[in-house]
Amino acid sequence: MFPCIDTLGAASAFERGQIYGREAQDRIQHSVVTYARLFAACGIDWASACDRAMRFEPVIKQVDADLIEELRGMAQGSGQTLGSLMALNCRTEILPATFLADAPHLKEAARAALATNRAAGLPDWLHEAAWDHALNDGECTAMGVTAAASQTGQAWLAQNWDWMGRQREALVVLHTQGPSGQSITTLTEAGMLAKIGINQSGFALGLNILRSVRDGSRLGLPVHVLLRHLLDCTSVAHARERLHVLQTELNLGFGAASNVPCADAEGQVACFEVSPVGWAEVTPTDGVVVHTNHFVCESLLSEQAPVGPGLSSHSRLSTARQHALRTPIGQADLEHFLRDESDGFLSICRSPDPSVPPESRVESVAGIIMQTQPPAMWVASDVPSRVAFEAVPLAAASRQLTERLDPATVS
Known part of the structure; x- marks a missing residue:
């Protein structure tokens, strides 16, 4: 079974993120390496992906500012940047609309993005692979x-x-x-x-x-x-x-x-x-x-x-x-x-x-x-x-809900 991370005892959203980031540090790095390669296959280097993701910060804050604090705590706990955590959480938005289609025209852009990632010290988990077969489906x-x-x-x-x-x-x-x-x-x-x-x-x-x-x-x-x-x-x-x-x-x-x-x-x-x-x-x-x-x-x-x-x-x-x-x-x-x-x-x-x-x-x-x-x-x-x-054992109730939530409320 997969590792279980419990953040319910945290005193704040930032602390929840710290616990998550610290306990999942290696797995978060694994995600970064995976998506850096995936974005590169679409012609987007990791630094550019992080920049694109950070544009969504005001939108997330408007809906739930605590989630940004949680991501900040996760960055601190895992040793990643906030931009890297944002890129993971905005991966669907960063991937182009053509992601699930064949896009051979991206080959040169993909090579350039991968070279930029390497220059930044980001490992490539498929350094011997040909770009002709980049992932183009998901189910x-x-x-x-x-x-x-x-x-x-x-x-x-x-x-x-x-x-x-x-x-x-x-x-x-x-x-x-x-x-x-x-x-x-x-x-x-x-x-x-x-x-x-x-x-x-x-x-x-x-x-x-x-x-x-x-x-x-x-x-x-x-x-x-x-x-x-x-x-x-x-x-x-x-x-x-x-x-x-x-x-x-x-x-x-x-x-x-x-x-x-x-x-x-x-x-x-x-x-x-x-x-x-x-x-x-x-x-x-x-x-x-x-x-x-x-x-x-x-x-x-x-x-x-x-x-x-x-x-x-x-x-x-x-x-x-x-x-x-x-x-x-x-x-x-x-x-x-x-x-x-x-x-x-x-x-x-x-x-x-x-x-x-x-x-x-x-x-x-x-x-x-x-x-x-x-x-x-x-x-x-x-x-x-x-x-x-x-x-899978579920999370213990963090507090007893005494009344049903108002469906029109957006926190």
Whole structure:
């Protein structure tokens, strides 16, 4: 299982970051090296990536200034710069809209960015690799099950997180808290504020990367900051209200595209597609919602950026929908879903293809299943077909919530 970092005893946001940075120092450095290479493949050297990320600081402060303090503490604890931590948390916004498409024209820019990184003393984990095969796909498959479609009467959320297998060595389980004081458990890449997780209210969320033609065109809220912000919600309805406030009342919106699948203790599920032009909701069909890596909401279809042939998003969605028909659905069914290898190396459960160069190998880095009532999480810490799902102890409640949060409040 992945290392667990508990920051709930910290006296301040800065101290939470210090604890996280100190205990995950080596894994944060691993993340930096991974993303420095990935950005370089897109023609962006690490110093430039840090500069781009720092432009998002005022947006994050407007939503939750404590998160900037937490990142400052993380920088101090890990020995990284604030810019490096910002670059990790803004990685989706820094990656160009063409990231998931073949872009051979970037080859020379990639060589130049890599040379700049080397001159700055940043190690290259693939110094012998050819740039012709730079990573150009990323996959995740998610399923949300309502209480009505569940075998056990509560909602579930399950997904595989598909990415560079190298990043498995950077994963941590983080116990932290939101502005309301409620505890949060999130499986995330070291250095990032959150990714896939659940809180003490039984609200769970995940992530599927999407690509919009407008990614990076505006200074909206970064995706991984949005995940941490939404993990303070109490329900799907509450998350819906938060998205409305961010888009309409605060006029901030989102810096890049992603899908955020959600489930709650009230038995509800939904997927929220976000993009720089707005957001839309995918509702369940017969009590189940599934999602992969392309827009499905009609209002956002025109935002879809081109994707490369290695992204099997439409075929995986079709396979996922077949699993969604097998109601009522329980934990064993979700494990079976996340272990589906029926589409070979482009399956829901994706093993690394040995015929593909190392820098292009995408795999199911981990599988996650979350139960909303009572809150619980199970994680497969490798390709799910190879390992068991293990229970993850959740964060202890940092304080007892005496009343439900006001859904219109944005801290």
